Amino acid sequence: MEALEPVFRWLHIFAGVLWIGLLYFFNFVNSAFAPTLDGDCKKKVIPELLPRTLFWFRWGAAWTWITGVLLLMLVFYHGKVVFADQTGGLGGSPWTAGPIVMILVTFLAVFVYDILFKSVKNAKAAIIIGFIIIAIVLYLMATWGGFSYRGYMIHIAALFGTIMAFNVWFRIWPAQQKIISAIKNGDAPDGALAALAGSRSKHNTYLSLPLFWGMINSHTIFFAGGNWGIPADYAWATMLVFIILGWHIVWQCYRKAPKIKGF
Numbered sequence: 001m002e003a004l005e006p007v008f009r010w011l012h013i014f015a016g017v018l019w020i021g022l023l024y025f026f027n028f029v030n031s032a033f034a035p036t037l038d039g040d041c042k043k044k045v046i047p048e049l050l051p052r053t054l055f056w057f058r059w060g061a062a063w064t065w066i067t068g069v070l071l072l073m074l075v076f077y078h079g080k081v082v083f084a085d086q087t088g089g090l091g092g093s094p095w096t097a098g099p100i101v102m103i104l105v106t107f108l109a110v111f112v113y114d115i116l117f118k119s120v121k122n123a124k125a126a127i128i129i130g131f132i133i134i135a136i137v138l139y140l141m142a143t144w145g146g147f148s149y150r151g152y153m154i155h156i157a158a159l160f161g162t163i164m165a166f167n168v169w170f171r172i173w174p175a176q177q178k179i180i181s182a183i184k185n186g187d188a189p190d191g192a193l194a195a196l197a198g199s200r201s202k203h204n205t206y207l208s209l210p211l212f213w214g215m216i217n218s219h220t221i222f223f224a225g226g227n228w229g230i231p232a233d234y235a236w237a238t239m240l241v242f243i244i245l246g247w248h249i250v251w252q253c254y255r256k257a258p259k260i261k262g263f
Helices: 004-036 039-078 097-119 123-142 149-184 191-216 237-259
Strands: none
Touching: 004 039, 004 191, 004 237, 039 149, 097 123, 097 149, 123 149, 123 237, 149 191, 149 237, 191 237
16 A cells, blocks of 8 residues: 555656646647637648647546546545544544545536536626535535545545546537537637637636645645634635635736737
8 A cells, every 4th residue: 555655646746747737738828829820720730739739638637537536545545534533433433424425525516517607607606606615515524524634625626626627528628629620621610619618628727726735735734723823623714715816826827828929
């Protein structure tokens, strides 16, 4: 078990860098570059460039998720690090209904997200609703689920990572296949498909920084309570602060991206 953990972390970091690096390329570089291409240039460049890029992009996403789940099982479930009380009170098992349900929520919340952003047409309203749901899930993980600080941090990160991997494989990649084929044939891409791929890619970019914070704080406990006047019972709320801060940083990057010009 001790040997597997560093191997899984090594592969997890490699796949994650590959995936998120290309995500930032698409959103902060290619989003400003692609509109500068004329029709003939797009017809030549995009069918050659994007399939290659999207290959590494989607498989980076897949292996990041797979190795992440393996680490979760190894460190947090097998090692019981997920629980605030690893003994389950008076020596009993900590695997009660609460934590089991919250783990299921972690990996099934992606379908709530997908329905939310399909049904609520106002993007700001959907974001507010989504943020409230995240707050409720965090609270339940910390209370009813009996998760430790490290436990609910990594599970929110896993929830975000599952949404992001889902977007790559089931929303962005299928849409891009049709868009690339249309451009190759000299046809105008379906606007709805372009909007879907673009919005889900943007969602992934905004989720990436909060995901990183959750990952980092599965290894640290400075914000777990006791510092800066943060009560341990409300430490889960610090994640909400860093979600908003992460969103703001990404928003600033989006503002900067179109201002950077080529030679």
